[in-house]
Amino acid sequence: MDTLNIGLIGTGFMGKAHAIAFKAAPTVFSLPVTPVCDLLADLDDARAAEKARELGFARSTGDWRALVTDPAVDVVDICAPNYLHKEMALAAIAAGKHVYAEKPLALSARDAGEMVAAAERAGVKTLVGFNYIRNSATQLAREIIERGELGELVHFRGRHNEDYLADPTTPHDWHTRRRTAGAGALGDLGSHILNMAEYLTGRHITEVFGQVQTVITQRPVSSGSATLEDVENDDQAQALVRFEGGLIGNIETSRIALGRKMGLAYTVTGTKGTLMFDQERMSELKLYTHDGPAGRQGFRTLLAGPAHPDYAAFSPAPGHGLGYNDQKIIEVRDMITGIATGAPLYPMFRDAWRINRLIDAIETSHDEGGWVTV
Amino acid sequence: MDTLNIGLIGTGFMGKAHAIAFKAAPTVFSLPVTPVCDLLADLDDARAAEKARELGFARSTGDWRALVTDPAVDVVDICAPNYLHKEMALAAIAAGKHVYAEKPLALSARDAGEMVAAAERAGVKTLVGFNYIRNSATQLAREIIERGELGELVHFRGRHNEDYLADPTTPHDWHTRRRTAGAGALGDLGSHILNMAEYLTGRHITEVFGQVQTVITQRPVSSGSATLEDVENDDQAQALVRFEGGLIGNIETSRIALGRKMGLAYTVTGTKGTLMFDQERMSELKLYTHDGPAGRQGFRTLLAGPAHPDYAAFSPAPGHGLGYNDQKIIEVRDMITGIATGAPLYPMFRDAWRINRLIDAIETSHDEGGWVTV
Amino acid sequence: MDTLNIGLIGTGFMGKAHAIAFKAAPTVFSLPVTPVCDLLADLDDARAAEKARELGFARSTGDWRALVTDPAVDVVDICAPNYLHKEMALAAIAAGKHVYAEKPLALSARDAGEMVAAAERAGVKTLVGFNYIRNSATQLAREIIERGELGELVHFRGRHNEDYLADPTTPHDWHTRRRTAGAGALGDLGSHILNMAEYLTGRHITEVFGQVQTVITQRPVSSGSATLEDVENDDQAQALVRFEGGLIGNIETSRIALGRKMGLAYTVTGTKGTLMFDQERMSELKLYTHDGPAGRQGFRTLLAGPAHPDYAAFSPAPGHGLGYNDQKIIEVRDMITGIATGAPLYPMFRDAWRINRLIDAIETSHDEGGWVTV
Amino acid sequence: MDTLNIGLIGTGFMGKAHAIAFKAAPTVFSLPVTPVCDLLADLDDARAAEKARELGFARSTGDWRALVTDPAVDVVDICAPNYLHKEMALAAIAAGKHVYAEKPLALSARDAGEMVAAAERAGVKTLVGFNYIRNSATQLAREIIERGELGELVHFRGRHNEDYLADPTTPHDWHTRRRTAGAGALGDLGSHILNMAEYLTGRHITEVFGQVQTVITQRPVSSGSATLEDVENDDQAQALVRFEGGLIGNIETSRIALGRKMGLAYTVTGTKGTLMFDQERMSELKLYTHDGPAGRQGFRTLLAGPAHPDYAAFSPAPGHGLGYNDQKIIEVRDMITGIATGAPLYPMFRDAWRINRLIDAIETSHDEGGWVTV
Structure with missing residues (x-):
C-alpha cells in the first residue's frame, strides 16, 4: 500500500479545506502512504465534475452512494452537512471503508452510538475532524x-x-x-x-x-x-x-x-x-x-x-505562523498514518x-x- | 456644612486606600463639602496613634466603639475585616452616623438584611465600596x-x-x-x-x-x-x-x-x-x-x-491612565456628594x-x- | 524642618497634577518632611484665589514674582509654559529657593545652561518633572x-x-x-x-x-x-x-x-x-x-x-494598577526627600x-x- | 499552455515552502495554468533524488546548470543562498526561462542591475519572493x-x-x-x-x-x-x-x-x-x-x-487564520498568473x-x- 485513495463527499468550506490538506500534506510531512484525491461526490454529476476539477480530484460522481461503494476508494471523507453523516458513514462502513468525518459526528448521541457500533464491528478506522486540537x-x-x-x-x-x-x-x-x-x-x-x-x-x-x-x-x-x-x-x-x-x-x-x-x-x-x-x-x-x-x-x-x-x-x-488549513494538514497526516500503521486515532x-x-x-x-x- | 468629618476604622490595604482618597479627592474634584480626616480607630491606642500619623488623621483611638459614637464624626468608614462589618455598622447607625463600608457588606444575607433595615430606619446614608464600578x-x-x-x-x-x-x-x-x-x-x-x-x-x-x-x-x-x-x-x-x-x-x-x-x-x-x-x-x-x-x-x-x-x-x-486608588477617589467623591446633596448612592x-x-x-x-x- | 512650603506657579494640567501629588504623597509614603500647599500664583489675583481654593493652597497671588521671593516658600514649583521657565527659575534661585520645574527645562540648551549655572552657584536643589521614569x-x-x-x-x-x-x-x-x-x-x-x-x-x-x-x-x-x-x-x-x-x-x-x-x-x-x-x-x-x-x-x-x-x-x-498621577506622587516623594536629606536628585x-x-x-x-x- | 513546469533549485526552508505552495495553490485558487513540480536540483544526484521524493518533484538532478537549460522547464525557481542568485538567474534567463527568485535579489545593487538588464533584454518574467506583502x-x-x-x-x-x-x-x-x-x-x-x-x-x-x-x-x-x-x-x-x-x-x-x-x-x-x-x-x-x-x-x-x-x-x-505558507501560495498564484496572462508582477x-x-x-x-x- 503506497497510496490511499480518498473519496470526498461535500465541497463546501470543509470539503475544500480537506482537499487543500490532501494536496499539501505529502510535501509538508513524510507520510507512510500518499493520499490520492481520487473520487469526489457532489449533488449532481455536473457540479461534481466542476468541483473535481477545482479541487483536483481525478474522478467525480453525482451520487455519494456510488462513491462509498467504489472499489478504488480506501477512505470515505464526509464533509456533508451534519444530518447526512450517519447515513453516509453507515454506508461507507458497510462497504468496508475507513471513515474520516467532519464534526459533530451525528445529530444525537443515539445516532452516534449506532455509528460507533457499526465502525467497531467492521473494524474500520475512523477519525472526526475536531481540527483545533x-x-x-x-x-x-x-x-x-x-x-x-x-x-x-x-x-x-x-x-x-x-x-x-x-x-x-x-x-x-x-x-x-x-x-x-x-x-x-x-x-x-x-x-x-x-x-x-x-x-x-x-x-x-x-x-x-x-x-x-x-x-x-x-x-x-x-x-x-x-x-x-x-x-x-x-x-x-x-x-x-x-x-x-x-x-x-x-x-x-x-x-x-x-x-x-x-x-x-x-x-x-x-x-x-x-x-x-x-x-x-x-x-x-x-x-x-x-x-x-x-x-x-x-x-x-x-x-x-x-x-x-x-x-x-x-x-x-x-x-512564522501556522494557519487554519495547516491544522487540517496535520489532521490528514494523522488520519493517513493511523490507517497505514494501525496506530490509534483521536x-x-x-x-x-x-x-x-x-x-x-x-x-x-x-x-x-x-x-x-x- | 462645609466639612464632613470622617471616622476611619481599619488601617490595612483598604484603610490606606480610603485615606489616600480622602486626601486627594478635594483637589481632583470640586466637592460640595470637604472630607476631613478626623478620627482613626485601630486595635489599640498606640497603633492607632501611629497609623493616624501615617495616614494623616487628626485624632486616634484604640476603641472603635468610641469612634462610632464620637459626636464630631459624621461618617463612619468601615475598613475592618468582614466579620466586624455588622457590629460596627449597627453601632454607627445607632449613633446616627452615615456609613461607608467595604465589601462584602456582611457574612450572610441575613446579617446584611439587618443592616439594611437599621440604616433605612435611621435614615442614614450608606455606601459599599465596590470600587471597580x-x-x-x-x-x-x-x-x-x-x-x-x-x-x-x-x-x-x-x-x-x-x-x-x-x-x-x-x-x-x-x-x-x-x-x-x-x-x-x-x-x-x-x-x-x-x-x-x-x-x-x-x-x-x-x-x-x-x-x-x-x-x-x-x-x-x-x-x-x-x-x-x-x-x-x-x-x-x-x-x-x-x-x-x-x-x-x-x-x-x-x-x-x-x-x-x-x-x-x-x-x-x-x-x-x-x-x-x-x-x-x-x-x-x-x-x-x-x-x-x-x-x-x-x-x-x-x-x-x-x-x-x-x-x-x-x-x-x-x-494617561487612571490607577487603582483613583477609583477610590471617585467613590469618595460620590459618597461625599450623596451625603451633602441627598443624591442617591449606589x-x-x-x-x-x-x-x-x-x-x-x-x-x-x-x-x-x-x-x-x- | 517638619514641613516644606510649596509655592506653585501655574494651574493647568501640570499644576493640578502637582497639587494632587502634594496632597496624596504624605499618606502614600512616609516622608521625612511634609509638603504644605502654601502659596499659588496664577495670571491675576482673582484667578489665583479661585485656583488656590480648588487646588487646596492656603494663599494665592496674581504675581509670580511675589511668590518666588515670599519668605515662607521653600520650594518654587514651576508649572508654567516652557518660555517662562528660565525667568521664573532664575528669580527663584536668586531668592535661594529650591526649584521643581516641569519639562523641558528651557527653550534652548543655552538657556538651560544658564539655569544650571545659577542653581549650582546658589547651591539650591533642583528637579525636573520627567515623570514617566x-x-x-x-x-x-x-x-x-x-x-x-x-x-x-x-x-x-x-x-x-x-x-x-x-x-x-x-x-x-x-x-x-x-x-x-x-x-x-x-x-x-x-x-x-x-x-x-x-x-x-x-x-x-x-x-x-x-x-x-x-x-x-x-x-x-x-x-x-x-x-x-x-x-x-x-x-x-x-x-x-x-x-x-x-x-x-x-x-x-x-x-x-x-x-x-x-x-x-x-x-x-x-x-x-x-x-x-x-x-x-x-x-x-x-x-x-x-x-x-x-x-x-x-x-x-x-x-x-x-x-x-x-x-x-x-x-x-x-x-491593581498605578495611574498617571501616581507617577507624580513618586516624583514629589523624591523631590521632598532630596531636599530634606540632601540625597541627589535625578x-x-x-x-x-x-x-x-x-x-x-x-x-x-x-x-x-x-x-x-x- | 495548460501547465507550467517548475524547476526548483534549493531545498532548504524556502525550497520546501515553495514546494508546498506549488502543491496547494491549484486547489486554493482557480489558476489559469497549473504549476507542475517537474525538476528539482540539489547539491548532488543522490540528495536531489531524495528531496524530489520528499517534495513531490517528478525528476531531479545534482547539477543546477542542467536544470536551467532543461527544455521542459518553464520557470526556474531559485531558492539557493544569496550568492548563487546572480549566476543561476543569468543562466536561466540565457536559456529563456522565467525566473522566480528568493530575496534579496543579489549581493549588491551592481549584480542586481545586471540581472535586471538581462531579464529585460530577454523579455522573461521575473518575481522576487518578498512574501510578507x-x-x-x-x-x-x-x-x-x-x-x-x-x-x-x-x-x-x-x-x-x-x-x-x-x-x-x-x-x-x-x-x-x-x-x-x-x-x-x-x-x-x-x-x-x-x-x-x-x-x-x-x-x-x-x-x-x-x-x-x-x-x-x-x-x-x-x-x-x-x-x-x-x-x-x-x-x-x-x-x-x-x-x-x-x-x-x-x-x-x-x-x-x-x-x-x-x-x-x-x-x-x-x-x-x-x-x-x-x-x-x-x-x-x-x-x-x-x-x-x-x-x-x-x-x-x-x-x-x-x-x-x-x-x-x-x-x-x-x-480562521492564514499562516506563513499561505503567503507563498498567494505569491505562487501571482507568479503563475503573471506568466500565463502577461500581467505585471510585483x-x-x-x-x-x-x-x-x-x-x-x-x-x-x-x-x-x-x-x-x-
Whole structure:
C-alpha cells in the first residue's frame, strides 16, 4: 500500500479545506502512504465534475452512494452537512471503508452510538475532524499539561463563540433546523470546546449542568423573505462541568456573539501554573508557571516554533505562523498514518460519540434543571 | 456644612486606600463639602496613634466603639475585616452616623438584611465600596449599555480571579474561616463580579445555579506551622445566572488562579455590539459595534480619556491612565456628594444586600443541585 | 524642618497634577518632611484665589514674582509654559529657593545652561518633572538593566507619539511658536523619550543624527479664525543616536500621530534579553530573557506589583494598577526627600540640560545633514 | 499552455515552502495554468533524488546548470543562498526561462542591475519572493492606504527584527560572510522591511541615512570550534528615510534581537488615520481613523477574513487564520498568473533591484555620515 485513495463527499468550506490538506500534506510531512484525491461526490454529476476539477480530484460522481461503494476508494471523507453523516458513514462502513468525518459526528448521541457500533464491528478506522486540537500551540498546551508542568488541574474554562448567525435577517439554513443540525451553537461550536476540554485535560467530563437559549426565535425562510419560521435549536449555550477526579469548569458557546470570529479560547489552571489560549491568535500560548524570582513572574507568550509539536514541518523558523488549513494538514497526516500503521486515532467515532452525549446531556440538564451524568 | 468629618476604622490595604482618597479627592474634584480626616480607630491606642500619623488623621483611638459614637464624626468608614462589618455598622447607625463600608457588606444575607433595615430606619446614608464600578472605562461601559449602543443584551460573562491563596503553605487568616469571612473567593472577589453584573446590565440577577469548591482543603494555622486546619470556605466558585428579562450569563471567581493578579473581566454581548474589559488593563475598553463597511469592522480599543466619565478630573490628556486608588477617589467623591446633596448612592446597603443574597443562593444551589431564585 | 512650603506657579494640567501629588504623597509614603500647599500664583489675583481654593493652597497671588521671593516658600514649583521657565527659575534661585520645574527645562540648551549655572552657584536643589521614569514598571526596567539581567545593551528604540495637534484646524497656542515653546514635538514629547533613553540605559547619548518636520505648516491664529500663520516648530522628529560605549538606537516623536494618546514606548535589547514597554499599558513590562528550556521561552508580562519599585506604597496587591498621577506622587516623594536629606536628585537641572542639548543637536543635525556630537 | 513546469533549485526552508505552495495553490485558487513540480536540483544526484521524493518533484538532478537549460522547464525557481542568485538567474534567463527568485535579489545593487538588464533584454518574467506583502492583512493595509482612508501619509515606521544569530556561539554560515550574503541583517531582513515600505506607501524611498553595526564581531568557524573568524556584515542596522513627496520615516533591522522571532512590524501614519501591524500576529491589522463620535474612537482590530484580499480562497469564515505558507501560495498564484496572462508582477527584478540599491545606500551612508540619494 503506497497510496490511499480518498473519496470526498461535500465541497463546501470543509470539503475544500480537506482537499487543500490532501494536496499539501505529502510535501509538508513524510507520510507512510500518499493520499490520492481520487473520487469526489457532489449533488449532481455536473457540479461534481466542476468541483473535481477545482479541487483536483481525478474522478467525480453525482451520487455519494456510488462513491462509498467504489472499489478504488480506501477512505470515505464526509464533509456533508451534519444530518447526512450517519447515513453516509453507515454506508461507507458497510462497504468496508475507513471513515474520516467532519464534526459533530451525528445529530444525537443515539445516532452516534449506532455509528460507533457499526465502525467497531467492521473494524474500520475512523477519525472526526475536531481540527483545533491539532494546532501546534494547542498540542503544546496538551504536552505541558500531560508533563505535569501545571501541577494538578483545578479549573477549566472554555468557550467557542462566533457571530455567523448574529444578524436576525440571515435566513434559515440547515444549521437552524433540528432535523438537519441537531443542536445549534452547541452542536456546531460547542462540540469543539467540549472536545478541547477532554483533549487538553486528558479526562472525561462526567457531569454537566447546562443552559441553552434561542435568542433569535424566528428567521426568514430564505434571504429577503417576509415569511418567518421558528429557529429550532440554540443560539447560545453554557454549562458548568465536572470532570473525572474532581476537576471542575465551565464552557460557553454562541453563534450570535457579535465581533467574535474564531472565538475558541481556553484557560486551564493548575496548582503550579496556568495556560491561556485564544484561537484568534492561534500561534500564541500564554503560560504562567509559579517559579523564578519574585518580581520576575508573569505569563510568558510562547510563540509557536520548531520546538513545538508539528511546527517544524511547516517552517524551521519560529513565529512564522501556522494557519487554519495547516491544522487540517496535520489532521490528514494523522488520519493517513493511523490507517497505514494501525496506530490509534483521536478522536475516533467512539471519542466523538462522547461529545454527542455531552451535547444531549446539556440539553437534558437545561430541561430538568439539575446535573446530568454522562 | 462645609466639612464632613470622617471616622476611619481599619488601617490595612483598604484603610490606606480610603485615606489616600480622602486626601486627594478635594483637589481632583470640586466637592460640595470637604472630607476631613478626623478620627482613626485601630486595635489599640498606640497603633492607632501611629497609623493616624501615617495616614494623616487628626485624632486616634484604640476603641472603635468610641469612634462610632464620637459626636464630631459624621461618617463612619468601615475598613475592618468582614466579620466586624455588622457590629460596627449597627453601632454607627445607632449613633446616627452615615456609613461607608467595604465589601462584602456582611457574612450572610441575613446579617446584611439587618443592616439594611437599621440604616433605612435611621435614615442614614450608606455606601459599599465596590470600587471597580467607578473606573472610568467601566463607567463608560455602563454608559454604552444604558444608551442602547449594544442593542438588547443577550449574554453576560464575568470573572474575578486572583491567586493570593494559591500557595497551599499560606496559612489561615480571617479570609479562610467561615465565622470571619463568610464565603471565600465568592465573598471576597465574587461579590465584585456579581455587583459588576448588576451594575453594567442595569438588571437584577434573579436565579443562580452555582458550584463552589475548596481545592486546598487544609492550611497551616500559622506561617510555617505543621498544624493544619480545615479551610472553611470556597477557593473557587462558578455559576450560571439569569437576569430579569431573559438575559443569561455566567460568572466565575477564584483565589487560587495562578498568575491572575487583578483578574476581574467581563464580556457583555448585545444584539448590536459587544464590550470586553479586563481590569488588568483598566484603561482599555474593547467595543465592537456591528456597523461600518464590510472589511472595516472590529473591536475598537477605547483608551480612557477626558471624553469618558470622571476621567477629565484626573487629567485633560487622554490615555494617561487612571490607577487603582483613583477609583477610590471617585467613590469618595460620590459618597461625599450623596451625603451633602441627598443624591442617591449606589451601591447602598440595600444594593449590597442583594450581593450577599446572591452569594448565599450560589452556595444553596451548590448544595441542592438546582436553580435558586433570589 | 517638619514641613516644606510649596509655592506653585501655574494651574493647568501640570499644576493640578502637582497639587494632587502634594496632597496624596504624605499618606502614600512616609516622608521625612511634609509638603504644605502654601502659596499659588496664577495670571491675576482673582484667578489665583479661585485656583488656590480648588487646588487646596492656603494663599494665592496674581504675581509670580511675589511668590518666588515670599519668605515662607521653600520650594518654587514651576508649572508654567516652557518660555517662562528660565525667568521664573532664575528669580527663584536668586531668592535661594529650591526649584521643581516641569519639562523641558528651557527653550534652548543655552538657556538651560544658564539655569544650571545659577542653581549650582546658589547651591539650591533642583528637579525636573520627567515623570514617566517614576512609573513602577519603568523603574523595574531600570533595575533589570542595571543588574545586568539583559547582559550588555545592544539597541535602544524609543518613541513618544501623541496626536494632540493632528487636527489642522486646531489653532496656534504656545506649543506652536518658537519663542514660547522652543522645539515642537521634539521639545514637548521628544524630551521625555530622550530622558528615558539616558535613564534606562544609564548612559549619555553622545551623538545624534536627526530629522525634523513641520507637517501642518500653517494654523489658524485662534479657534475658527480664517487667518493662518506659520507653525514655527516641528510636528514630528526622529533621530539615530549613539550612546557612550558603542550602544546605538533610534528615537521618534510626533504630536500629529493619529490614534496615539500616550504613545511613549521603548524596546531595550541586550545580549541576554529584551525589555518592551508601552506607557498606554503603564503597568505592564514585557521581559524576555534567553534562558529556560527550549519551547518554553517567550516574553513574560510582568504586571506591576509590590515586588517592584514604589508600588507597595500604593497597594499591597499586585496588578491593581498605578495611574498617571501616581507617577507624580513618586516624583514629589523624591523631590521632598532630596531636599530634606540632601540625597541627589535625578534629573536635576544639569541632567535636564543634557536633554535640551540633545534637542538642539537634533535640530542642528537636521540642518547640517550629519552627525552632531553632544 | 495548460501547465507550467517548475524547476526548483534549493531545498532548504524556502525550497520546501515553495514546494508546498506549488502543491496547494491549484486547489486554493482557480489558476489559469497549473504549476507542475517537474525538476528539482540539489547539491548532488543522490540528495536531489531524495528531496524530489520528499517534495513531490517528478525528476531531479545534482547539477543546477542542467536544470536551467532543461527544455521542459518553464520557470526556474531559485531558492539557493544569496550568492548563487546572480549566476543561476543569468543562466536561466540565457536559456529563456522565467525566473522566480528568493530575496534579496543579489549581493549588491551592481549584480542586481545586471540581472535586471538581462531579464529585460530577454523579455522573461521575473518575481522576487518578498512574501510578507502577500499576507491578507498587509494587502488590506495597502488597499486602505491606496484608497486614501489614511489621508496623506506623514510617517512610516518599519522594523524587521529576529534573533537567529543572537547567540555568539552560533558559528559562521553563508549569512555571515560578505561574499556569500552581501549585507547581513540588512540584506536578509532589512530587505523585507524596505520592500514593505515601498509596497505599502506606493512610493520610492529616495534618500537614506543609515547606520550599521556588527555586534558579535567574531564567531566560531564551525559548531563548537575554538577558531573564531570575523563576522563580515551587519548584525543590526537602522536608517532614517525620505520617500518621494516629502514623506519621512525610519526603519530598523536586526538578527540579534533576542525574543523577536518574526519581528516584522510597521506603523503608517496619515492625516486621517493610522495603521499598525505586527507579523507575529499576522491576521490582525490595527486601524485608527479619526471619525465617529468623541469617546468612541480607538484602534480597531481588523481580523483577516473573506472581506479582505485573497482570504476567501483559504476559508469562507473570518478570523480562521492564514499562516506563513499561505503567503507563498498567494505569491505562487501571482507568479503563475503573471506568466500565463502577461500581467505585471510585483516585485519583479527591477523592483527588487531598488531594494539592493537601498541596502547599498544605507551602507554608504554609514561610511560617509550623510544622506545618500538612491
